[in-house]
Structures are given as C-alpha cells and as structure tokens.
Amino acid sequence: MVLVTGDELLTAADKGKYAVGAFNVNNMEILQAVVTAAEGERSPVIIAATEGAIKYAGIEYIKSMAYTAAEKSDVPMALHLDHGKDIDMIKKCIEYGFTSVMIDASAMPLEENIAETRKVVDIAHPAGVSVEAELGRLKGVEDNVSVAERDAILVNPKEAERFVMETEVNSLAPAVGTSHGAFKFKGKPELDFDRLAETKRLTGVPLVLHGASSVPEYITEKASKYGAKLPGAKGVPEEQVKRAIGLGVCKVNIDTDLRLSLTAAVREVLAENPEVFDPRKILGPARDAINDVVKYKMKLLGSSGKA
C-alpha cells in the first residue's frame, strides 16, 4: 500500500469517533514494532519523526524504512514530521515524500504563528501534504494556577477559530494541560475538557493531543526494578485520553511510553543476562515490548479494526 495523507486518516477518525495513534520512531526496531502492531490490530497508524529523529537516523533512512513498511503492509499509514520548526526541514520532508507535516510555531505570538503556519500550508497543500499546527503551550497546569496564568498557557478557543480559518490547516493541536515526557503533573492530572470541547466546536477540524503518554506504572516499576531512576513519573490517565477522543481528538501522540518500555526491556535483558552482547538479543525484546504497548494503545484509541 502507498502512504496516505494525515488528512485522510484523521477525517475518517473524526467521522468514526476514534483516534489514530502517532507513534514516534527513531530507529528500525521502533518502526517495526509500530507497524507490526498496526497490522496485528488492523489499525491505521501515523509514523511520526521529529527533527531530532531525522538528525539521529538521517532522513533517507527514515523515509526508506517508512516506505518499505508501507509497501509491505496493507494497513493505511502516514509519514508525519512531528514538531517541525524549521521551514527548510519542512520543505525537505515534503520533498522526501512525507505525507503530513507539523509546523510548530506555538512559541511565537499569535500573528507570527498564523503567518508561519500559512506559509507552510501554501507549500504543503499544492504538494498534497497535510498540515498540523499548534496553539498554546504544552505545559502541565496545576489546580492552584490562577485563571490568568491558565489562559496564558492553554489554547484560547476564539483564537483557535480565527487561526484555523486564516491558515486552513488540516488539524490543530490545542494546549489543554498536557506536556511532553514522563513527568507531566505534580498534582492531580486534569485536562481542560471544556476548553477542548469549545475548540472543537469553533474550529470543526480534527484535534491532536500531544503529550498523551500515560506512563503506565507497570513499565516504570519494571524500569526502576532494573535501575532506572524515575521518581514522580506521571502521565495522562487513560480515561482522560478516552474522554478527549469523545470530544474531538482524532490523533493521539505517543513517544514517552515507547521510550520507557524500550528502556525497561533493555535494562531487564542486560541485568538478567550479563553474558549477552548480541544486539539482537538486547533490542529484540525491546521491539516486542513496544509492540505490546502500541497494540494496547490502538485498542484504547478505538483505531483497532478500522483498517
């Protein structure tokens, strides 16, 4: 099968009230784990690569691996640039055949974010590539934060309405209280669901939940048992991810849970088998562990059986 656009996957998810997982890949094992899970679950999938992943693996390798995966597979998948910040890199990804790009100009003031995003849409759309953009800051928001501070960090739904109208992006990532990484909340996790629902109502586009890893205890416990130091690690509870999907989230970004499961598996192999030095015996179990996590996520997101 050829790679499909992000828009094709998200429009179907929006209609069907489920979300497609966007899983960050940095090497062959992670990519294979993600794609095999999609095949096993009969699920559409988004292969996400950040600028950091591209720097690490090389754009030729990322592109070739994703194209090989798509050719060998019969589930629909998109190749997506995650958190693109550099227009030259975005252009390069489009040239290399990415089918979806994110322009993350969320650190800029609104007018500049609109102008930058519009520039990317004008390059991507004629090439048949979908565009995702971001509004607000991906930062955990605690209960004790004032309304003014909250408003300064999280998405403003009225601004989102204008943003989508003027930029014509295909999808929008609104900041609603999640953040990247394994330490998302100091206190009780609680996303701003009212803001999310209002953003959906006013924009009408598929929404994207970044920072959606749940940081499952069984994984952090295993990693810690074998020496990892992750005190205070906390993610988005699974019920909250599901609730967000019910309110219009059609793409859920997961990286941290894959990183944690890889780390736990590698630590376990090395600790339990000190004689092992064959990379296949170290990275093979990590690939299996990621595969299990991705299959589980696909069921949670409701994308299983949708391919």
Ligand code: G3H
């Ligand atoms: O935003 C996505 C990632 O979790 C950060 O990934 O370290 O490849 O930039 P990166």
Ligand code: 13P
């Ligand atoms: P996590 O760090 O919660 O996995 O988020 C990943 C992400 O948003 C990638 O864009």
Ligand code: ZN
């Ligand atoms: Zn992100």
